[in-house]
Amino acid sequence: MKLKNQDKKIYSLIQKEIKRQKETLSLIASENYVSEAVLEAQGSCLTNKYSEGYPKKRYYAGNEVIDNIESLAIKRAKELFGAEHANVQPHSGSQANEAVYLALLNPKDKVLGIDLFCGGHLTHGSSVNISGKFYKFYTYGVDKKTELLNYKEIEKIALKVKPKLIVCGTTAYPRAIDFKKFRVIADKVGAYLMADIAHIAGLVVAGEHENPFPHCDVVTSTTHKTLRGPRGGLILCKKTDRLDKKNPDLAKKIDTAVFPGIQGGPLDHVIAAKAVAFLEAKKPVFKKYAKQVVKNAKAMSEIFQKEGIRLVSGGTDNHIILLDVSEFSDSSKKIQNDLEEVGIITNRNTIPYDKRSPFDPSGIRLGTPAITTRGFKEKECVLLAKLISEVIKNPSKATKQKVKKEIKKLACKFKLNY
Numbered sequence: 001m002k003l004k005n006q007d008k009k010i011y012s013l014i015q016k017e018i019k020r021q022k023e024t025l026s027l028i029a030s031e032n033y034v035s036e037a038v039l040e041a042q043g044s045c046l047t048n049k050y051s052e053g054y055p056k057k058r059y060y061a062g063n064e065v066i067d068n069i070e071s072l073a074i075k076r077a078k079e080l081f082g083a084e085h086a087n088v089q090p091h092s093g094s095q096a097n098e099a100v101y102l103a104l105l106n107p108k109d110k111v112l113g114i115d116l117f118c119g120g121h122l123t124h125g126s127s128v129n130i131s132g133k134f135y136k137f138y139t140y141g142v143d144k145k146t147e148l149l150n151y152k153e154i155e156k157i158a159l160k161v162k163p164k165l166i167v168c169g170t171t172a173y174p175r176a177i178d179f180k181k182f183r184v185i186a187d188k189v190g191a192y193l194m195a196d197i198a199h200i201a202g203l204v205v206a207g208e209h210e211n212p213f214p215h216c217d218v219v220t221s222t223t224h225k226t227l228r229g230p231r232g233g234l235i236l237c238k239k240t241d242r243l244d245k246k247n248p249d250l251a252k253k254i255d256t257a258v259f260p261g262i263q264g265g266p267l268d269h270v271i272a273a274k275a276v277a278f279l280e281a282k283k284p285v286f287k288k289y290a291k292q293v294v295k296n297a298k299a300m301s302e303i304f305q306k307e308g309i310r311l312v313s314g315g316t317d318n319h320i321i322l323l324d325v326s327e328f329s330d331s332s333k334k335i336q337n338d339l340e341e342v343g344i345i346t347n348r349n350t351i352p353y354d355k356r357s358p359f360d361p362s363g364i365r366l367g368t369p370a371i372t373t374r375g376f377k378e379k380e381c382v383l384l385a386k387l388i389s390e391v392i393k394n395p396s397k398a399t400k401q402k403v404k405k406e407i408k409k410l411a412c413k414f415k416l417n418y
């Protein structure tokens, strides 16, 4: 029986969400709109299967098809990122990170990662996250003046801390990351280097951001942000552990950490959808898409600058724009709500060395992956940035009414085909 007839409440809530997604514009830097092919794979009968283990080494029968699907996903992931090994089973980016820590560290080992306030993630050692509770995390930030990563300063901290692992990669850093420089630092202190490329994965595969390989030992990612796949995680790594001569099989360490280390049965339907997304990301049209994502972010940044809204780090090299809205309001939460009222979906975010709390910080984070999927080019992005600026600077009823109409027009013109 179809959902519509069997569970009217959930069916109608899904219809409501489709309508919301169609009528609003997602400027959330970590969101995107997947293809119908990805949705189809994820909504398939593969959800019925249990397949603990890995291809050809399963604990349950009936996994011939699942083995083929997972092997294909692994092959595509390796080709896409130029990685020696891939594990496509992590249910999320957080679990991908957790698995890497389990594979490479012992409890209380020292790790160096970017501070949450400067664009890091909870799983980069926040005291409320398992990473911060089990391991001894130290942090580096961005330069107070330029708001850019200061590699000399990071090196100083690394030399002092002598971590076993250095984590690079962020969730709210609008600039390019120099993985080579991180590797030089890691080598100076004898540390592993892990890049969390959850945000920039799509830009990496399209050549719009430097590839973390060959510099990093391990790379973690999500598959649903700029990569435009299903919600999920991914780990890529070198085959050999260059720091552990006694037990040098890095690929095996990673696989064992994912299963049975932190997860049970993989989500086979999601793995199939990841494989579909990897195939899509290999196509020339995806390269064009990723290029446009960056162009759109730059076009919007220029408008915000003209409108006198401060950009953290003064610009963007990727899909993220981080606005400092403290000059216009005591509450970025209110700005987030004002924007939502007119159909622009964003998230409030801390800015480097924010004096306000993460619950109501000084920044608004914007990203262009989703609107670019809808077909936005620079022209529409310029208009959108002007509309956002109007709401930030003058959130009157009249402004909001006017902007809401404009957003509805844009959302209708750049349709979502669900």
Ligand code: DSN
Binding pocket: 029, 030, 093, 121, 171
């Ligand atoms: N929630 C993600 C983001 O918005 O960047 C990180 O996990």
